[in-house]
Amino acid sequence: MNTVAQAKKHLAYRIRIKSDKCQSCKKCIVVCSKQYIIFDEKLKKTRLKRGSICVGCNKCTKVCAYRAIVLDPVIFDE
Ligand code: SF4
Ligand code: SF4
Numbered sequence: 001m002n003t004v005a006q007a008k009k010h011l012a013y014r015i016r017i018k019s020d021k022c023q024s025c026k027k028c029i030v031v032c033s034k035q036y037i038i039f040d041e042k043l044k045k046t047r048l049k050r051g052s053i054c055v056g057c058n059k060c061t062k063v064c065a066y067r068a069i070v071l072d073p074v075i076f077d078e
Contacts, residue, residue, distance in 0.1 A: 010076040013056030015048060021068035022046055028060035028069060 015036065017028075024046050029037045037060060038049045053074070061069045 012053050012074055013071045014052050014074050015054050016070045018068045021066045023066050027063045031059040031063050
C-alpha cells in the first residue's frame with residue numbers, strides 16, 4: 001500500500017522563440033496580455049522578457065505566421 005502523500009502539481013508552459021524562424025513582426029508582442037515578449041532594440045530581435053515560463057494561453061503561437069514560438073507543458077511540484 002502506497003503511504004506517500006501525493007504532492008500537488010502545478011502545470012505551466014515553457015516558451016521558446018526560434019530565432020532562425022522569427023521575422024520580428026512583433027505580432028506576438030501585441031497579443032500577449034502578460035507582456036512576456038518584448039522587442040529588444042539593442043539586439044534588434046524579439047525575445048522573452050524574463051524567464052521562460054508562462055501561462056500558455058497560446059495567443060502568440062496562433063498569431064505567429066512563421067511558427068517561431070514553441071510552448072512545452074511542464075509540471076511543477078508545489
Ligand atoms: S509573431 Fe512570430 S515572427 Fe513575429 S515577432 Fe513573434 S515570434 Fe517572431
Ligand atoms: S502563451 Fe500567452 S501568456 Fe504565454 S507568451 Fe504567449 S501570449 Fe503570452
